[in-house]
Amino acid sequence: MKYNILKSGFCIMAAAALLSGCKGGSGSFDTDKDSGIQYRFVKQTNGANKPAMGDIVNVAMVCKTDKDSVLFNSAKKGGDSLGTFKIPMRKNFNGCVEQGFAMMSVGDSAEFKVSADSLYLKEFHAPKLPPFIRPGSMVTFQIRLVKFETQKQAQDDQQQAMMKRMQEAQQRKMQEPEMIAKYLSDNKITAKPTEDSLFFIAREGKGGVMIKEGDSVYATYKGMLLDNTVFDQSDHGPGHNTFGFVYSKNMQLIKGWIEALGTMHQGEKARILLPSALAYGPRGQGQMIPPYTPLVFDLEIIKVKSNK
Numbered sequence: 454m455k456y457n458i459l460k461s462g463f464c465i466m467a468a469a470a471l472l473s474g475c476k477g478g479s480g481s482f483d484t485d486k487d488s489g490i491q492y493r494f495v496k497q498t499n500g501a502n503k504p505a506m507g508d509i510v511n512v513a514m515v516c517k518t519d520k521d522s523v524l525f526n527s528a529k530k531g532g533d534s535l536g537t538f539k540i541p542m543r544k545n546f547n548g549c550v551e552q553g554f555a556m557m558s559v560g561d562s563a564e565f566k567v568s569a570d571s572l573y574l575k576e577f578h579a580p581k582l583p584p585f586i587r588p589g590s591m592v593t594f595q596i597r598l599v600k601f602e603t604q605k606q607a608q609d610d611q612q613q614a615m616m617k618r619m620q621e622a623q624q625r626k627m628q629e630p631e632m633i634a635k636y637l638s639d640n641k642i643t644a645k646p647t648e649d650s651l652f653f654i655a656r657e658g659k660g661g662v663m664i665k666e667g668d669s670v671y672a673t674y675k676g677m678l679l680d681n682t683v684f685d686q687s688d689h690g691p692g693h694n695t696f697g698f699v700y701s702k703n704m705q706l707i708k709g710w711i712e713a714l715g716t717m718h719q720g721e722k723a724r725i726l727l728p729s730a731l732a733y734g735p736r737g738q739g740q741m742i743p744p745y746t747p748l749v750f751d752l753e754i755i756k757v758k759s760n761k
Contacts, residue, residue, distance in 0.1 A: 482566060488552040491566035491591070500558030504542055504601040510554050511537045513597040519569075519590040537599050539607075545576040550594045557598040566591040622735060622744035629729060629745050636679045636726070636747070651712055652726035654749070661719030662757045664700050669758040670714065671695045675751040684741040695755055707732050710750070719757040725750050 482491040504510050513536050516525040528536030542551050549572075553565035569592045573579045582588060602610070636642075637652075646652050664670055673695055675686040688694040698704060702711055709731030717723060729735075729745045737744040 482564070485552070485556065489548045490550070490553050492553055492556065493564050495562040495564065495595075496560070497563070498558050498560045500560070503556065503558055504554055504598075506542045506544055506551070506555070508542045508601050508603055509607045510540050510542060510601040511599040512540060512554070513537045513599060515595040517593045517595070518585065519587060519592070522585070524592070535599065541604075542601075546571045549576065550596070553594070553596065554598065554601075557596070559598055559600055562595075562597045565594045565596065567594060568592075622737075625743060625745040626729075626735070629747060632679060633726070633728060633747050642726075647712070649708075649712060649731060650728045651709055651731055653713070654724040654726055656717075656721060656723035658721045659718050661721065661754070662759075663716075663718045664714055664754065664757050665759070666701060667760050668700050669697065669756075669760055670700050670754065671697045671756040671758075672714075673753045673755060677749045677751075678741070679747060679749065681749075682741070684739075699760070709748075710752075713750075713752065714754075717752070717754050719754050722751070722753045725752065 482493045484491050512527070514525065514527045515523060517523050527538055540551070540554075542554060544551060546568075548568060550565050550567050553563065553567075557563055569586045569590045570582065570588060572592055573582050573586060586592075640654075642652070642654055644652050644654055673687045675688075676684050678684060687696045698706070700714060702715065704711065707727070709725065709727035712731065713723065713725050727748045727750065729747055732748045733742055733744075733746065735744045737746060742748070
């Protein structure tokens with residue numbers, strides 16, 4: 454299984470910017486006799502249920518150097534909407550922070566001191582300590598345990614989420630023809646589709662050089678959902694408003710683009726409607742394009758250059 458884990462644990466090495474952390478507890482640290490980890494509780498509920506090795510924990514975390522510089526803060530980078538992320542419980546070395554998790558109940562907050570040498574060299578398998586870590590120093594983890602579950606529970610949750618996504622995708626698949634028909638009707642579009650169900654809604658300026666296999670093409674584009682929400686466009690600022698590529702029927706672009714471009718000319722503008730089968734299909738693309746989503750693109754061919 455894959456979880457939202459930062460570098461098998463916590464992507465401290467990738468945290469370049471120092472973030473402002475939360476205040477820790479007060480008082481001295483105790484040492485656990487079994488693991489050797491140093492700890493102090495900020496809030497302790499004394500609950501009976503505690504995570505064990507092999508479980509999956511959801512924690513909010515701030516990690517600091519011995520100089521109190523913040524290396525990682527899950528509320529500001531890497532966490533979910535609650536500022537937490539999942540970590541699989543496993544013993545990476547004696548005195549690792551996961552052994553500290555095993556001392557906590559849900560709702561507890563605690564601080565743990567972990568050997569920086571062991572953390573970087575044994576858990577992260579770094580060839581050497583980064584320059585901002587002093588050899589022999591301790592890294593302090595400020596932890597709030599939000600929840601935990603066994604691997605089986607995590608697998609069951611993942612399976613249920615997958616089933617839900619599949620059901621939602623199937624529903625969208627069934628609704629797609631109706632969505633396209635409504636869009637065409639609402640916008641009074643009478644254009645007929647190609648054999649692959651690609652619609653050229655509008656096009657003008659077909660007199661220029663036609664795009665051929667192997668030509669270098671420079672174009673502008675804007676991609677929209679059927680409600681006109683823009684999800685991508687070529688205009689990313691001055692000097693970056695064209696998209697260049699070598700045209701081929703095997704190039705790494707969505708099928709609808711390849712089909713449309715193969716009929717277009719230098720100077721031509723077109724608006725095309727792609728059913729999901731010619732776009733991102735059953736997988737979708739990111740958060741904005743769910744599975745089975747038809748798309749609209751505005752294309753303009755700025756230049757066509759033969760490479761023969």
